[in-house]
Amino acid sequence: MLRCTRLRRDERGMILVVALPMAVILAACTFYLLSVGAAVVHRERLQDAADATAFDSAVLHARAMNAEVALNLLSATLGALPAALRGVEGLGAAALGGDARALLTLARSGERELVPRMQAAANIVRDTQLALRDLAPLIANGEATRRNTAFYRAQAAADGSIALSYAGLSARDQSQLRANPGKPWLLAPRTPLPAKALDAASSSGAGRLPLIAAEAANLPASLALSPDAENGNAILQVWAVARRERFAAASWAERGIGLLRPDRPLRITAKNAAFAQAELYFDCADSWSRCAANAAWSPRWTARMRRFERPDGSSDPARTRRIARAFTSASDALDRPLRTAGHRDARARDYVRTAYDSPPCGANACLH
């Protein structure tokens, strides 16, 4: 009795009754803000990783194409020099008449020494071109992957970020990579995508820049652009996937997001994969039929980002289907959380479906 009376009169702790729920709700508000921020930032950083990887790889591919153009020009110059020398000799002989005999003898001996050296140099240029053609996609994809995986892993944004260009990797390079796991450009070994993508790239018969021997095209240089390649088509595309095995903050972020409004949860799902696409193209303000002739002779190859389209469907299905299948199976496994996120808006659902679920181009539309 006495105890109850004392409790009624006791005013200590009164503020606590009001302040405690307020403090709890304020803490929940802070948690909610942090959660929304963490989920959105995670999603954005993952997309950044994919964008950077695709663009890096496309830029490196474009630089390799420009290097090939420069070597083509050098090769053509070396091929033309002996003819030019002979022309100068002829002109000199005609101008000087009989007095030119001594000069001609001197010029011919010089030519005899010079021409084999030029041919040797032309052979070196051609070997360099072929090596560059075969290795450039490997280096471009590998370097873009290595660079961005290291950066975004350090930023705790992605486990890996993988570039895959149509040019892809040759079987020889692939086995070389697997035999040398310490190589810096080795793709993240514990991710499921690279092995499948590499298999697909090598078995598709790709693995080199879209350049062919110029003899076939009747040109006086080493390499010409493949007739399959065309601005905007699948052969000049680069795709990238950035992934995160486990978004460390996912559980608490999503719990926090649903904390304030359990009846109306925010649906920012911390998806664990992002996709991007870039392309290398020959910068020419005209239709391809007019641009193609200069593509192997002018160093105007450059790169740009494109909307992600799964590499399905092309007029060259035998070559692209294998890559598409590998890419699809890998991406399906990766983007399941996104597709099951349950966007409430039909247009947003369509967007996700367009980007990830349906073949993006009909027959021949991707390879125009």
Add this chain to the structure above:
Amino acid sequence: MTRRGACAVLRRDQRGVLLLEAFIAFVPVMLLFTALCQTCDLFAHQFIVQRAAAAAARAAVVILPDDGARYDDPAQSSLNKLEGERKRAVEAAALSLLGASRQLALDTSQVAVRGRFQPGTRTDVELSVDYTCLMRGVPLLCGRSGKLRLSAAARLTYQGARYLYPERS
């Protein structure tokens, strides 16, 4: 006890003072607290709108210059224009983030794109959407309607190329 005596006792009596003080302080404290919660919610939604604008800009710089064949426009007549399927695709990119919250009225969202649409130039995207306040009954920050128009802008480099896409019949 006389009436004067009773008043004197009441004046001297300090019991219940804290309760009275707490009641007086409760209203402003609650207002402050509500405002804090509302501000918190507003910031979260402004953040979502800002990121949605970035997503729309990311979509716009690649979709507007993209091949019209992918947007029901084989004649390329809507190239670099925010209309038709291209508009739908850019809006959908924004909606994929805006759809995260039910307090954002998606049907009121508007996307505007400005730029010169030349390689190397910048493309500006502005996004606005109606936001329904968390504390609708309390006219703090949001006014009596309980709604605010949230807007955000983003700018990215245009990703178009100069080459021509082939026209398809």
